[in-house]
Amino acid sequence: MKNIKLYWILIYYLLTGNSMAQVADTDYVIGKQLFIKSAVLNEDRQLLISLPKNYDNSVHDYPVIYVLDAEFLFDVTQSIVKIRAERNYMPRSIIVGIVNNTGKRNDMSLIIKNKDGREFFGGYGGKSKEHVKFLKDEVFPFIESNYRANSHRTIIGMSPTFGPVLEAFWNDPKLFKGYIILASELAQYTKNGKSIEEQILASVLSGNHSGNALYVGKASRDLLNRPPEEAEAYITLNTALKKLNLKDFKYNIEVLEEEDHYGMAVSGIQHGLETIYPKDVWNIPYKEFRNAKNPAKTLKQFYDELSKRYEFNVIPNEDAFYFVGNLSGISRRLKSNKRYKELVEFLELSVNYYPNSATLHKRLSEAYKSINEFEKAELSEKKYIQLLEYR
Structure with missing residues (x-):
């Protein structure tokens, strides 16, 4: 009798287990992916694109957020934007991620050195201008001709890929409205002999950033491996910008406590978007x-x-x-x-x-x-x- 009970119990689990195994699954898609052929970079580049909720219900154009390091930052940016837009903290937006080609990430870095002449990124980089041109001449026209994208653009870059972000901020400031720099360096020196901090301040003083917003964030744990002047640069840049009493330029230069180099990305993206879309403005009554x-x-x-x-x-x-x-x-x-x-x-x-x-x-x-x-x-x-x- 005991053997018979065990037999039927076994049959039951085999049947129910088999039915569970037959449950159909489907892919969960959060965006589109495509490749464009770049004449500027002489290579194919992969783009990831996320359209805002109810995109097909409206007919108006949307702001665009361009995300470098998309293989790492695209998903988290999409999630943060979705939550913030749902709660009326910012407008729903098109998100465009630019995926790095294998071994090419450091191409975007600036050539920077410390005060003793030691190269920060190991001598790699120097092609930040080419990547800005790639965005301006190839990616923007493609996006704006295929999607309802307006000219309010934000760019996000992190560590080596903050090179194109600063390149545009310094030399083509109207290319973007929002600049978000993650895991940044401020005390390193560029080829012209000025520190990144000095060049940011000089660019703001030029008067070409009316209507722009800048976020620069660094993890506190990074400062454990940096010379004292790096931490000082965050203080002095904030002090200098505060003295200017700028009315039409928003900024947030900060060190994020208890964060590490790439782990600061979540808080950094959030704070960057809050800089562009402040809560006191986006307090929808x-x-x-x-x-x-x-x-x-x-x-x-x-x-x-x-x-x-x-x-x-x-x-x-x-x-x-x-x-x-x-x-x-x-x-x-x-x-x-x-x-x-x-x-x-x-x-x-x-x-x-x-x-x-x-x-x-x-x-x-x-x-x-x-x-x-x-x-x-x-x-x-x-x-x-x-x-x-x-x-």
Whole structure:
């Protein structure tokens, strides 16, 4: 009898185990990857591209974040941007990662030396200008002709790959609006005999950085292996910039405590994005919007001002992860409060922002019915059905 029980127990586990083994799996994709042939670098380069949520629902252009060292930094940048944008701390953005070719990462480094003449990157590098040209002449035109990308660009580089970031900051400052430098060096000297700290300050003093933002971060544990002047450079650069009392140039020069060389990337990217998109500016008052006498007008005025400040069309989020601070959240509140006239006006504005959103057209159709605008309701319903069929 005992043997029979063991037999049936074994059969049960074999059957259930087999059914588990047959569960289908699929790939989880967070972006696109492609190769472009670079005449500037004389090689093929791999690009990773992440488009923002609801990209197909809108028709407007998005800011772009260019990420060097993409094989290491692309995924984490994509996650940080996703969370920050969902919570209205920054606009949803296109992310473009440039993957390093094998053995080519150090090509991007600046030729820098310490005060005693010892080369920092072991004599490698010196091609930062070529990589800026590659971005400007080949990557930007490709991205901007194939995706709805605007001219508000941010660049992220780390350790050797901060070379093109500084190269652009010094010599072509309007190429990017945001400059994020991770695991940086400030006390090393470039070929012109000036330290990186001195060149950053001179570039800011040139007056060519109006509207720009700069983040420079270093891990505290790196300073254990650096001469004292490296830590001092972070203090003196901050002091010099503070004295300038700059109104139209945002910066954050910092040492991140208890972080190591590459481990500081997560905090550094976050702080860099906060420098470009400060929380005091990106404090979106959605409670004020929904309680306003005219919610649509109040929201539009706020985003028009934000767009003017950043010189591109900033639009509110259509929806977000368990969050009411967006168009869908406000429309739900207006409906629950039976403010149907305001709801219609608000949803009419919403479909202007997201004309390809089936969800918003469906809600607008229902809102029209609430105020007995049945012809308009029918048109919105037809648009809703068309968008569903298109998908």
